Amino acid sequence: MDGVPCLRVPQCQAQKLRRSLQSKGALDLSLSLVKDSDGTVLLPILASCLSQLDLQSFRTTVASDDACEVVWSKSALQSKKEKGRASGSKLEKVLQELLESHGERWTEELKRDLPRSFQRHGDLVLLGDTCFVLPLWENMDQQLWSTVARGLGAKRLAKIRRISRDGFRSPEVTMLLGEHSWVKHVDNGISYEFDVTKCMFSAGNITEKLRVAGFDCRGETVVDLYAGIGYFTLPYLVHAKASHVHACEWNPNAVEALKKNLEANGVSDRCTIHQGDNRQLQLCGVADRVNLGLIPSSEDSWSVACRLLRRATGGILHIHQNVTSPVQHSTASDAPQKVSGKKADREVWQAWADDTAKHIASLLKDFTGTLWTTNIQHIEHVKSYAPHVHHVVLDLECRPS
Numbered sequence: 437m438d439g440v441p442c443l444r445v446p447q448c449q450a451q452k453l454r455r456s457l458q459s460k461g462a463l464d465l466s467l468s469l470v471k472d473s474d475g476t477v478l479l480p481i482l483a484s485c486l487s488q489l490d491l492q493s494f495r496t497t498v499a500s501d502d503a504c505e506v507v508w509s510k511s512a513l514q515s516k517k518e519k520g521r522a523s524g525s526k527l528e529k530v531l532q533e534l535l536e537s538h539g540e541r542w543t544e545e546l547k548r549d550l551p552r553s554f555q556r557h558g559d560l561v562l563l564g565d566t567c568f569v570l571p572l573w574e575n576m577d578q579q580l581w582s583t584v585a586r587g588l589g590a591k592r593l594a595k596i597r598r599i600s601r602d603g604f605r606s607p608e609v610t611m612l613l614g615e616h617s618w619v620k621h622v623d624n625g626i627s628y629e630f631d632v633t634k635c636m637f638s639a640g641n642i643t644e645k646l647r648v649a650g651f652d653c654r655g656e657t658v659v660d661l662y663a664g665i666g667y668f669t670l671p672y673l674v675h676a677k678a679s680h681v682h683a684c685e686w687n688p689n690a691v692e693a694l695k696k697n698l699e700a701n702g703v704s705d706r707c708t709i710h711q712g713d714n715r716q717l718q719l720c721g722v723a724d725r726v727n728l729g730l731i732p733s734s735e736d737s738w739s740v741a742c743r744l745l746r747r748a749t750g751g752i753l754h755i756h757q758n759v760t761s762p763v764q765h766s767t768a769s770d771a772p773q774k775v776s777g778k779k780a781d782r783e784v785w786q787a788w789a790d791d792t793a794k795h796i797a798s799l800l801k802d803f804t805g806t807l808w809t810t811n812i813q814h815i816e817h818v819k820s821y822a823p824h825v826h827h828v829v830l831d832l833e834c835r836p837s
């Protein structure tokens with residue numbers, strides 16, 4: 437996830453909402469507010485508080501869904517870097533001492549080779565692969581990593597390359613310092629443990645996890661086609677109180693973590709894990725709800741999802757998708773055009789949802805031989821990737837006619 441989490445709000449409400457975030461201890465005080473040219477303001481939020489954020493109450497305050505959303509911003513991060521430069525970071529200080537103890541001089545080139553951002557998982561810090569690339573660091577041996585850990589207030593360090601293309605979305609992570617690579621996150625009262633070298637954790641999906649937690653699924657059977665370590669399976673079981681969740685996952689490392697997490701949260705008796713490719717799933721006609729949480733698209737499994745819905749009563753599909761809007765060329769002075777760009781984005785999401793609803797209705801008809809009605813209940817915006825790529829979730833109600 438690039439950048440830091442921020443609440444995007446209208447400028448006229450920014451101070452009021454900033455005070456509200458601060459009183460809840462959720463405002464990241466190490467970062468500055470960022471004014472955008474479209475008349476909105478980004479309020480940086482502490483990642484650890486994201487799961488507790490009551491987005492709905494903020495939306496009620498600003499009285500609009502559009503104007504209040506969680507986004508990930510690089511420009512907010514920039515404001516930290518500038519502050520960091522002014523004050524001189526602890527990391528820089530301890531590394532300077534280390535180099536000098538080896539008879540080396542601190543240079544601007546070395547300073548540029550320090551991490552600009554990193555992910556924190558408890559006492560483990562995950563560095564990107566664009567820092568500490570200069571050969572001089574190799575002379576410091578393991579002392580380098582213990583010093584970096586001290587500078588960042590961590591006990592363990594790892595380096596992440598990029599999400600690998602093996603279909604498991606496994607990050608390529610190597611440990612630099614520390615005995616083991618299991619980490620733990622607690623989100624919204626749910627504990628998630630996983631091995632950072634083998635599984636991914638989608639911090640950017642927090643708003644969707646909170647939305648799922650707010651569903652009332654009592655008496656329902658849910659199928660989570662892309663369960664991972666339990667990102668959505670657990671909120672369905674713990675908070676939404678689903679009667680049963682069938683969790684499909686083909687990465688054995690994610691399955692190991694999923695089992696652990698079901699146990700740790702006391703819900704393993706209500707979950708059946710189906711390890712393997714969800715397109716080969718043998719279940720049929722059991723689901724009141726199917727979660728299709730794969731981006732950029734879960735389209736490969738739409739027909740499986742249709743087969744899973746109860747024949748007599750149907751159910752709801754939650755379809756995740758990255759939807760790309762046509763790029764609009766605007767300058768800072770074109771603020772009104774940018775605002776209308778948001779309206780254009782919504783129109784693109786609606787068009788994708790309309791097409792998807794038709795497609796799903798036709799899959800259901802082909803599969804059952806009878807007519808089905810598909811109704812777009814809601815389109816949820818989860819997050820944005822620049823430029824104009826939006827992760828959205830379509831809640832599609834499917835009923836036999």
Ligand SMILES: C[S@@+](CC[C@H](N)C(=O)[O-])C[C@H]1O[C@@H](n2cnc3c(N)ncnc32)[C@H](O)[C@@H]1O
Nearest residue numbers: 604638662664667685686687690712713714729
């Ligand atoms: C984006 S990740 C995970 C999940 C989680 N739903 C989220 O949004 O944070 C997708 C997960 O689906 C799994 N996956 C992808 N394709 C699959 C398939 N055809 N069958 C089963 N699991 C699959 C991957 O191994 C990965 O753990």
